[in-house]
Amino acid sequence: MPRIELQTEIKAERNIVFDLSRSIDLHKISTEHTNEEAIAGKTSGLIGMNESVTWRAKHFGIYQNLTSKITEYDRPKYFADEMVKGAFKKFKHEHHFAELNGGTLMTDFFDYQSPFGIVGKIADKLFLKKYMTELLTERNRIVKQFAESERWKEVITE
Template sequence: MTATFTEVTRAACAPEELFTLSLSIDVHLASMARSGERAVAGVTSGTIGLGETVTWRARHFGVVWTMTSRITALEHPRRFVDEQVRGPFRSFRHEHRFERDGDVTVMTDVVTLRSPLFGPIVEPLMLRPYLQRLIRARNAVLVAALSEPRPDPTP
């Protein structure tokens, strides 16, 4: 069974800022600290780019999971897609879209997944809501990071 959900986040910044921050491995790790997520292979810090992979290891549902994702599409600063190339899902695709709406950026996450481990009852009742909460928490960290003071680029 394929499950899809969409999460929309608004941030008072330019799309370029949120787009770039969303590609940061370090910010992603900070947002997933609760699950002890670590980047263990591929790009493990800094910014990930088109065609590059990262392997994540984290504890979810009391089990340690490992998943390798690749950036399969990148259109700066409008969208990028990461997809599982190895891991616990039959398929996992996460599209990140960024659009300006007046003075804010609207970031839309569209996640589509198929899991061989969870049936048609468990997936929509437990897995999809859990993943949606993870995306919401990650996006809250992104928005908070945008409001932190940044160094002045002028000498």
């Protein structure tokens, strides 16, 4: 099963980075290029334990729906979301937050399994892992951008 691991150093308080990472509204901003919309479940604000969201987005020229649920939650250190329904056979995205030099080290572990057996494994190697890494890297860039400025106040209102 492929694993993507990303680390992002952010010059902001851990609570802010944690909340930005679970913000439905910030996720929409970070995925504008895929026309991603939250269409069911928690569709705005901060998602929490046992809450789910269904996203509709255009990937590889095709609109797809994906539902994920927060399955683990320890504010402000960690949360995980897992796919309930969608294009993957399964995935789990772990979000870890550690204090680091007055800021935050955000670490993502994204474990997934593609559908379609050997064809899915070939797709992983050819393009899917790179594509998912780029999506997560862009998301983290936006989290960092908002956290290190006053822009976080635009999306964290709760």
